[in-house]
Amino acid sequence: MIKARVTVTLKNGVLDPQGKAIEGGLSALGFEGVDSVRQGKVFDLTVEGDDATMAEKSISKMCEKLLANTVIENYSVEIL
Amino acid sequence: MIKARVTVTLKNGVLDPQGKAIEGGLSALGFEGVDSVRQGKVFDLTVEGDDATMAEKSISKMCEKLLANTVIENYSVEIL
Structure with missing residues (x-):
């Protein structure tokens, strides 16, 4: 069994209204000094096999094919 | 400026229908050997200041207060 974590984040320059809303929420809660928030996704996968490279x-x-929209998102794969 | 990454994942035992749907999607696309998928969230924050501990x-x-629902989610903070 191999465990992996995939992190998908928006590319630079792509608007992130969800991140902006979180920024507003943090500021409304009294948190100061938050300059920017960008939201992304993380997928924790367990796959069969022993070959980490494969x-x-x-x-x-x-x-x-599925986890990221490569037009607007970057992804990184990390084997744990 | 300090950059940080917050990763929010579902606690063990909490059902993840979104993850299950992704599992189904991967299998429908012909990817074999995927044992489980759990989806979480990632927040990339930029905050003012120089003190990483603070x-x-x-x-x-x-x-x-806002980014995680600690009843069902774990979070980790990583200063980049």
């Missing part, structure tokens, strides 16, 4: 390749394909 | 404390408070 798993990483396969997970990268999953990102390209 | 920033980490402040961001932990933000997590407790």
Whole structure:
């Protein structure tokens, strides 16, 4: 079994209204000095097998096809 | 300026229908050997100041109050 974490974040320049809303919320709660918030997604996967290199390749394909929208998002795969 | 990454994940035992749907999607796309998928959230914050310890404390408070639902979610703060 291989555990991996995929992190998907918006590319620079892509507007993030959700992040902006969180910024507003933090400020409304009295938190000062928050300059920017950008929200992304994280996927914790468990895949069968023992070959970390193979798993990483396969997970990268999953990102390209389903987990990330590569037009507006970056992704990174980390084998744990 | 301090950059930090907050990762919010569901606690063990909490059902994750979104993760299950992604599992189904991956399997429908022909990806085999995916045992489980759990989805979480990531927040990239930029806060003012130079004191990483203070920033980490402040961001932990933000997590407790807004970013995470500590009943069902765990969070971790990483200063980048």
